[in-house]
Amino acid sequence: MTDQEWKIDRYSGIPLHKQIEDFIKRKIIHGEWTVGTKLPSQRALAARFQVNRSTVVEAMGELYAQGLVEGKTGGGTKVCNNTWSLLSAYASLDWNSYVKKGSYHPNFSIIQKINREEFNEEIIRLGTGELSKDLLPVSKMESVIKKMSFSKVALGYEEPKGNIILRQTVSKHLERYDIQASPSNILIVSGALQALQLVSFGLLKKGSIVLAESPSYLHSIKFFQSGGTQVIGVPMDKDGVKTSLLRQYKQQLSTDLLYTIPSFHNPTGITMSEARRKELQKLCREEQLPMIEDDVYRDLWLDDPPPPPLKSKDKEGNILYVGSLSKTASPGLRVGWIIGPEPVIERLADIKMQTDYGTSALSQSIAAEWLSEGYYDEHLKVIRSALKRRREKALQLLQTYFGGSAHWTIPAGGFYIWITFPKEIRVHELFEKALKRNVLINPGNIYDPAASSCIRFSYAYSSMQDLEKGIKVLAEIMEELGGSR
Template identity: 55%
Template sequence: MDWKPDLSSETPLYQQIKEFIIHKISLGEWAVGTKIPSQRALAEHFGVNRSTVVTAISDLIADGLLEGNTKGGTRVINNSWNLLTASPPPDWSSYVQAGAHYPNQPTIQHINRAEFQEGIIRLGTGELSPDLLPSEQMKEIFAESSTNSFLLGYEEPKGNLYLRKQLAAYLQGIGVNTSPSNILIVSGALQALQLISIGLLPRDSSILLEKPSYLYSVHVFQSNRIKLVGLPMDEDGVLANQIGRYKKGYNASLLYTIPTFHNPTGTLMPESRRQALMNACADEGLPIIEDDAYRELWFDEPPPLPLKARDPHALVLYLGTLSKTLSPGLRIGWVVAPEPVIDRLADIKMQNDYGSSSVSQWAAAEWLGRGLYQKHLVTIRAQLILRRDSTVQLLQTYFAGIASWSVPTGGFYIWVQLTVDVPMQILFERALKEGVLLNPGSIYNRHTGNYLRISYAYAKLHELEWGLKCVAILIRDLVDKKRLER
């Protein structure tokens, strides 16, 4: 909602709010069955006293447009169409609830909305700060497009051929030998997972993954009735010696893993564990989805080669993306897989969106083809090292005695474990009231509620300091309150 009441108007505030809600209902934007925001939320958004909102809502209930109760909130029960027709309009809320795709977890929905509120400090956001995105260079590339023009039409099913050739050359540099015909361009790695979930796996199958994992925070597999089975981790990543037991116990169809700068823990799987994992999966005939989104964000030395670089049996479906390194807005990722798999996924992608943006593919190809991408990575790594070091220092300053963490050697995240007993939902809500947005560990696995995913990639350094200091104060206040209650 971008509307605000006019405080200088002679029309009473409650009447302005009432008319705004009637307008939303009459346009069908708040259809019959819609649960409207709470009185408290409306009052905060409109910048008025709660009593003003209560008056407006009470009038609308009396008019027969809304119905409210203490448990279910306030819902739309009538509209202007309903008064003029013999039958009531559709109950869109029932359609929403009947949809096959699962909704996001409530906390994630809250995070997705709050990220775009003005003045919010985002301590967990998994993307580069706008200050680190190469906006000026991108403008220059498009300004020079007259010498190497791009198409505004559709691309072929697998994606722009020149981009796939550039990716094949780039991948060869990290040990992945492939050809353009074995690469599919997708709209970010998340779309690759979506395509795999509907194109390669039967319903009611199971997949193995690290516990915790980013994959728990999205429902691309669960919405297709695919069960996620968590494998235990240690400081070197997923425990390869457990794969056989879990594969048999759950009749798993494949393994999903982020071996390089894992999301959310930041763990880097060493060479020995990678070899053990590949051997275990080869013994079990278990395919692997390798999500390598953070590979290029290393600090001191390059990480071990991808699992796909040691894949003589074609076990690995390899996912990459430019979202974490160049631009999330380009929405460019890729899948490397055997050609029948690529053909299958490309066919489904054409049915879904008829191909990723041709303009974005052209821009990505220019970055790779001109050598600009590798130069850009050098700059990004240097900036992220400074941010990581500053964030570690801030944690040492403000979180000493209440948390523990490991220092990552790449990626975006520090996986912070609170060593004091704090109700995380209350901490999340209080931090948000102070203008600080957190990513609690529970969204990556329900058993990791005492963790926070802290990202040093997005917020400015002064925002990181203010935000971490604020959260530390809130944690200590909650601990003190709990102690007093005893």
């Protein structure tokens, strides 16, 4: 809620409290903080401006006196007026009522908090599902871009399904996984998340039921619920989702879709065994259960390649297959794809056109180069060896600090380790206490409401030193909370 640019000027001769008062007045006067806007707490303001709390108290006192803000007991301080509305006698709009009105559910407040805190430079991020900045192919990407010839296409709008050269490239790329898809069966999306959103808008109606692994990344996103779809979790074991249970769920509930991440699952790191894949495929055929196969981590295997994608055996067109460059090259490109039967792809493409008129054409051109010119495989090698080292280090650290108390999955690839702490540990407490010590974790209950003693740990993002520091902080907090080893 604060303007990141503005700083107190300690040499201006204007008293600090006056500078703060004026800053807040400007926000109110320009309509940036409208009537009803809740101000940050005095503590937060003091930290923001790097002043004593008494300075903030003084500034606020002035604003109260001028009738610009009001404080309700317990409810914090709110803007209650602005000079123009005082002058014009027209009350200002209460946008806050609009903000509450929209049909779209807000993100979990904890995810909103994570989204914000992630850009705090001092934070150690133990759950972030991204490659470390050191592993982003900056110089390779730069050379791709600087070598590219700028066709005019890259600046204009693209076809509804996406740049044809990229779709041809993806089609060819998929052959390595034994997936046959022609360019007309491929829709380019702005990351895998958008593919899921399009499915939610385009193929599911209010009251639909989607099954997913429990825990699952899918539980952490809200637009299925916003559209009136229910997401129901099906338990997993070390070989993936339990197909016997899945069949019961399907038979007892009128299920529309299964969402699965068979390889290097988010958030557990589990890879579905070949036998389980066969069972799942058989089940889906017999039960007429269509599937979304989210396979964005496939190429991040660290020991051996995972079994072939479910999609490679899908002759009936039951599976929508999702891939992306975000996990292996650059999340900033925002390029992914979804593969499926033509009527489905055309429907999704139409919705995408309504949504954003297509993905950045520039990103698409770069992605095509990246996939076709060997950069993809070259960079994968770099990532794999780095992730391997990181995984070893993380597993060692967990053993050292949590060996006697917690237990965890051992992933064969991807980014994630699913850690289960003793029951005494409540993950929301752990989250808050860790955040106070500048360590950010992803609580398990984002991915499964019942997983209140688990976290998703990622060894991909933070530096080795920070991983160690962060884990040490967690261990200390655990001791405090009584869940020590």
